[in-house]
Amino acid sequence: MKTWLHSWRAAVRIARRDAWRAKGRSSLVLAMIALPILGVSAADLTIRSSELSVSEQLERSIGTADAVFRDPDFGGVPILQSPDGDNVYPADVKDGAAWPSGSTDLTKVIPAGARWITDTQGAAKLTTVHGLLQTDVREMKADDPIARGITTLVDGHYPRKADEVIATSAFLEQSGLSIGSTVSARNFDRPYRIVGSYELPDSLKSAQITALPGAFLAPYGKAVEKAGSLAPGTSVSYLVQHAGGFTWNSVKEINTKGVTVVSRTVRLDPPADSEVPLYQRDDWGDFESSAGADALLLATLATVVGLAMLEICLLAGPAFAVGARRSRRQLGLVGANGGSRSHIRAIVLSGGLVIGVAAAVVGTVLAVVLTLVLQPFLEEFMGQRFGSFDVRPLELLGIALLAVLTGLLAAIVPAVTASRQTVLASLTGRRGVRSTSKVLPVLGLVALLVGAAIALYGSVVTDQFIIVAGGSALAELGVVAMTPAIVGLFGRAGRWLPLSPRLALRDAVRNRGRTAPAVAAVLAAVAGTVAVATYTSSSDAQYRAEYSASLPHGAxxxxxxxxxxxxxxxxxxxxxxxxxxxxxxxxxxxxxxxxxxxxxxxxxxxxxxxxxxxxxxxxxxxxxxxxxxxxxxxxxxxxxxxxxxxxxxxxxxxxxxxxxxxxxxxxxxxxxxxxxxxxxxxxxxxxxxxxxxxxxxxxxxxxxxxxxxxxxxxxxxxxxxxxxxxxxxxxxxxxxxxxxxxxxxxxxxxxxxxxxxxxxxxxxxxxxxxxxxxxxxxxxxxxxxxxxxxxxxxxxxxxxEEGYVSDDSIFLLALTVFAGLVTIGAAGIATGLAQADAEADLKTLAAVGAPPRVRRTLSGFQCGVVAAMGVVLGSLAGLLPAMGLRLTEERQQLRFHEQTIAEGWGGDLTPPYVPIVVPWETLAALLVAVPLGAALLAALVTRSKGAVARRAAT
Structure with a gap:
């Protein structure tokens, strides 16, 4: 145990020293791993902070009141309600019978000794700088201690007179008015002066004004006759404070008088379902169960996280492989001094561990800082204020462990490869004869054929999207497995190319361990983009064909x-x-x-x-x-x-x-x-x-x-x-x-x-x-x-009538830009690794008289070759799932169309048009612009002259 611990501690120290020496390569890998951690951690902090606790929800809805009383308009007959008050049902109504209707006097139900205020809500068209604006209108004594927390005063003061109102910041922005302006409703002779601005913490984008009770709307939803009529739909709630609050038994007793109660005590400590009479009805169903939706969400998140880790491993793995080759002399010395293969593996794996831990720390710290800095902007974007800044250490720790796991997974293959080299080969720098696996391409071909067959079966025989998606994913993994062999096939085109692209292609083929993962990463990104773009373009063509103009164009x-x-x-x-x-x-x-x-x-x-x-x-x-x-x-x-x-x-x-x-x-x-x-x-x-x-x-x-x-x-x-x-x-x-x-x-x-x-x-x-x-x-x-x-x-x-306007053009452009950035990034990483790995070849070229621009040209072509191979393969792989999904949709829509006609519903007798449209513009941008842009960018950022190196010691 002691020996094992000491060997790993030494391995970590060696890996940390190597990472510090190769700062450029280490920073590159650290950034690749830390960026997803940063994004996921920031998303976790944002979601958790925006999720309100029950007490925070109650503060924003009922202030400091112990309960809110509402009239369900059932005429005072006994009712059954859910503990949260969202579901209300007349207690004695039989199946199929008409529901009672009518109002109830809530003041007769409020217990003696309780203190209460009214919260009346309606709507009106209010005069603004531009004209009229449909606005929510509220009557409530907003500065009463009972209402504390429902509104947040931003500027000015709360209304003190009947002709004063406060307005939300959103209303002031939309109306062009400000504090001190006057506002009135359509057909109202009485103006109101805005004396303050406020916000609703749960709805920052709501346009609303608040007046004193009785100043704008009348109780029980009737308009003030002397002021004019307002839109229907006004409602009144009573915010009640009572010593001891309202228990579930108190709520059920008040329900017998036809009044709905949302109790703070009940919400904080809800009763068991067996104690809720509403849930015991035979015709009651639990419509709020979301187990299936939660399972689907978890499966989706697991898939996204798995793909992200695969993408990082594909890109980071070659970086560790190059690092291991650059340190092969050091690893050889470890073996020459009695180190075993497990020690070699430990050193390379420790490199992944060191980078993973550093990425976890950097990503998590930056996520906390970034979320705090962006909190006001995030709140405005979501339209609600955060509750407390909710940091959950276990969740952040789990996300951070993903970074460590990703670093270790990316270093596994380079560690095994380095441990298999002989001490002599490591000390002399000879790489030996390297051959690609012959089993992996065969397995990839089998996976490709089986996945394509499954996707075809799902789209032609069944109507299950999951079968099409699963078959397409299997086929894409098969293409990824075949990538090393396919890269070798690309090498045969080198005989017709000039010197620099031929050298770049030869280098990519000879170093498939470095090239294939980068090509696979580009392939995965481009395949997803092409699949979504093809599906979106096809759907857009269908919507365009189905669009029914309401008028001639321009009318x-x-x-x-x-x-x-x-x-x-x-x-x-x-x-x-x-x-x-x-x-x-x-x-x-x-x-x-x-x-x-x-x-x-x-x-x-x-x-x-x-x-x-x-x-x-x-x-x-x-x-x-x-x-x-x-x-x-x-x-x-x-x-x-x-x-x-x-x-x-x-x-x-x-x-x-x-x-x-x-x-x-x-x-x-x-x-x-x-x-x-x-x-x-x-x-x-x-x-x-x-x-x-x-x-x-x-x-x-x-x-x-x-x-x-x-x-x-x-x-x-x-x-x-x-x-x-x-x-x-x-x-x-x-x-x-x-x-x-x-x-x-x-x-x-x-x-x-x-x-x-x-x-x-x-x-x-x-x-x-x-x-x-x-x-x-x-x-x-x-x-x-x-x-x-x-x-x-x-x-x-x-x-x-402007004709059909597609909403997908910006979406397709964003997809293309995203795929382009991923492609250029992956190709750039592969190029940087190639330059570090092929430094000796570049020095040889300079020694035999190659001009300085060869380095820049070669770098550009190396980047372009990787990008081109990944884009070509990804474009082909991305068409399969999109075509399968469209064929499945066509079957479903044809069956529904036939069913509609058979049941005599009428409608259009023309069969549905479900086309498959290839987004040629997107493909052209990916196939031409992205590799060309990657090559030019790599050429521009590469120095023409390399540093003079000392002769290696022999």
């Missing part, structure tokens, strides 16, 4: 569905003023009931209309049944396919579009046809003659008319719908012209002029407008238009 439209379209003229004028409009087509909609009714009706005094489809034109699969059953169930799957493909009554329209009114009915003129690109002189003539224009054949009756039913009694209509009967209403028949041919109508089904609608007894209100533009608006035009629309204050949906 603009907007709608105002509420307020009777009062702002439509002003908005249309603004669009025409700020955009380069060629044609403007104003449109209206049919309105039933009092003025100002929304398009969807439903309000008191507001009715609906229905575009009639004659019974003879209804698809047999969609005819309502008297018992309410699915009518398509009367047909077999084959009959459904036949109906959808051959019966004109069952065929769908062109799909897509931007017409959101009932039946696709618009009231306008022939200018709308021009904007939509519909060329039909007969349609224009029909509009001029007072007829409607129909774009859907089922709408047209046998007599050539279309029917519009006006439904004034919506209650009776609902009752008729429940009984599968037609809704009562007045039907207006309008002569119509049917547009035939392949015309894309962008959702428009029926068009008539205002005069035709008036003659048919239909009331219309402005809806919006369509525009043709000479060119797409630029950023400045959009900003000016948005500011004008904000001043108008209209709630409109503005649509500008």
């Amino acid at each position: 603009v439209s907007f709608f105002q569905m509420e307020d009777g379209g009062r702002d439509v003229p002003a908005v249309a004028d603004a669009v025409q003023r700020y955009l380069s409009v060629d044609t403007r087509a104003d449109v209206s909609r049919v309105a039933v009931g009092k003025p100002g009714c929304p398009a969807w009706g439903g309000d008191a005094g507001c009715g609906l209309y229905e575009v009639m489809v004659p019974p003879a034109n209804v698809c047999p699969m969609w005819v309502p049944t008297t018992d309410g059953s699915d009518p398509s169930e009367k047909f077999t799957p084959e009959q459904r396919r036949t109906l959808l493909r051959e019966d004109w009554r069952c065929k769908q329209g062109d799909g897509g579009g931007s017409v959101y009114v009932d039946g696709g009915l618009l009231v306008g003129d022939a200018r709308l046809l021009k904007v939509l690109g519909i060329t039909d002189p007969a349609a224009e003539q029909a509009l001029a003659d007072g007829r409607a224009v129909a774009f859907s054949k089922p709408l047209l009756a046998k007599d050539g008319t279309v029917g519009i039913k006006q439904i004034t009694d919506t209650k009776a209509a609902d009752e008729a719908s429940a009984d599968n009967k037609p809704a009562p209403g007045k039907v207006s028949s309008i002569p119509a012209h049917l547009v035939t041919g392949d015309q894309k109508t962008y959702g428009l089904q029926l068009l008539m002029t205002p005069a035709t609608a008036k003659a048919a007894g239909l009331t219309t209100v402005p809806l919006g407008a369509y525009f043709n533009t000479d060119s797409l608006p630029g950023t400045e035009q959009r900003q000016k238009l948005d500011a004008e629309l904000a001043k108008i204050g209209a709630g409109v949906d503005l649509t500008i």
Whole structure:
């Protein structure tokens, strides 16, 4: 034991001295190992610090209160709740029965002697420098001790008067306002002065203002009548402090009165599931179980860590091998003085141990410092403040041990190789005859074939992505195992190359132990990039083909569905003023009931209309049944396919579009046809003659008319719908012209002029407008238009058809840059090792009269050769998994498409388009630009003249 300990201590001392002498090579390997450790440790610190404890969560949600009381709107009936209050269920509701509704007076439930404040939350459109901004509005006495921790005051002071508010920093930034500015809500006559800024620690990017209770919103979610109406959805919570807090038994007792309670005591010490009545219901399921998701996450993390360690070992291994060869005389002396092979292995392994420990220390320390320095930026990026800075020593120690393990793994092969050399060969510097393994390439070929077969089976026979991914990974490992043999095949191309590239290629082939790992590392990085790029490009091509334009390219439209379209003229004028409009087509909609009714009706005094489809034109699969059953169930799957493909009554329209009114009915003129690109002189003539224009054949009756039913009694209509009967209403028949041919109508089904609608007894209100533009608006035009629309204050949906815009271009560029950096880094490492390993050859070249630039040229070609070989092999290996995944997706989508047709759901009858697109631009950048850039970079950073060396002692 003592001898073993002393030998290892001596080995570590020798390794530490060698590492200090070869600072350049040691720093290179240390950086390779420390960078992943730095990243993983920083990620661990960030995640752990951002994960809040239960007490920290409670401080940010309920302040210092002992509990928060909420009304679940079940009318005060007894309820069952989960301990965290996220799930609430009426206690006595049977399966299928309607849930109760109604409000509860929370003040009658709060225990006597308790102290409480209200927390009322709603929303409003607030005036800003630019116009209007949809903002969360809160009413709470924010400076009360109970609310401490919910908000953090940044500047100014909390509200003291009813006309004072504080605003979040995000609101001030978005609105252009500042402390001292005034703000008001739309339709409010009363202004409020901003007296302070604050932040929500859990939501730094939220735009919110806070006022005193009763100053902006009324209790129980009703708007203050004298101030004007606000958006619905206002809610009230009661933050309660009570001596002794609220135990789980207290919570269950309060639940019997129909009130939800989130208790600090219960959250800190939750009851067992057996004590929670909600969990004992037969219809309750544990939907929060995430064991499968956690297992998948752990498997993903293990795969990423394993690949990262493999990548580092592939790159660091040759560095240790070169170091061992540079120290072969020293190792020979150890053997000549009685050292065994185990001592030689211990010395080389100690090199990996020393570098691994140093990398672990450097990476961990830098991670802590970097996380502390970047904490404010990380918090802003994530949108929430950290809790406490959470350093978990065991986790950091485990991550650091990965660095040590990686260093040892990278040094294993060089240690075994060095221990096998004879003492004579080590002392004389002779390398002997080196031959590559003949078994490894065979195993690699077998793995390649088996992996490709598995991936093919997974993509053609089954629908399991995991099989495709597993087969592709096995095939890629096979290519990695074949790399030394493949490098040898590349060497045969040297006979046709000039001197410098021929020397570089010969050196790479002769030193496969150094070249093959670097090529394999480049291969792995490029293969992953090509696989993701191919899959992304293919998906992007599919999305482009499936994209359904809502308007012709460059066209603009907007709608105002509420307020009777009062702002439509002003908005249309603004669009025409700020955009380069060629044609403007104003449109209206049919309105039933009092003025100002929304398009969807439903309000008191507001009715609906229905575009009639004659019974003879209804698809047999969609005819309502008297018992309410699915009518398509009367047909077999084959009959459904036949109906959808051959019966004109069952065929769908062109799909897509931007017409959101009932039946696709618009009231306008022939200018709308021009904007939509519909060329039909007969349609224009029909509009001029007072007829409607129909774009859907089922709408047209046998007599050539279309029917519009006006439904004034919506209650009776609902009752008729429940009984599968037609809704009562007045039907207006309008002569119509049917547009035939392949015309894309962008959702428009029926068009008539205002005069035709008036003659048919239909009331219309402005809806919006369509525009043709000479060119797409630029950023400045959009900003000016948005500011004008904000001043108008209209709630409109503005649509500008820009065509399909891919979101993957930046992603593909980032992938290419990443692969390029990894490739250049790996090739640069291999080149640096080659220069250190081939210093004698370079001196020989200089001795025989080679010009100084040969060193620079040779270095560039050495780097370029490694990069080129890795990129070529990686590009080929990366295509396999992407193609397999796309074939699997094609099978899944085809099966779903057939199922959709068989079940009579309708839709597009065209089979799904699932292409496989090779990203030639990415491949070209990798195959040409990356090796060329690596070669030029290596040539530029290499000195033309080497240092004069002393003659080696003999």
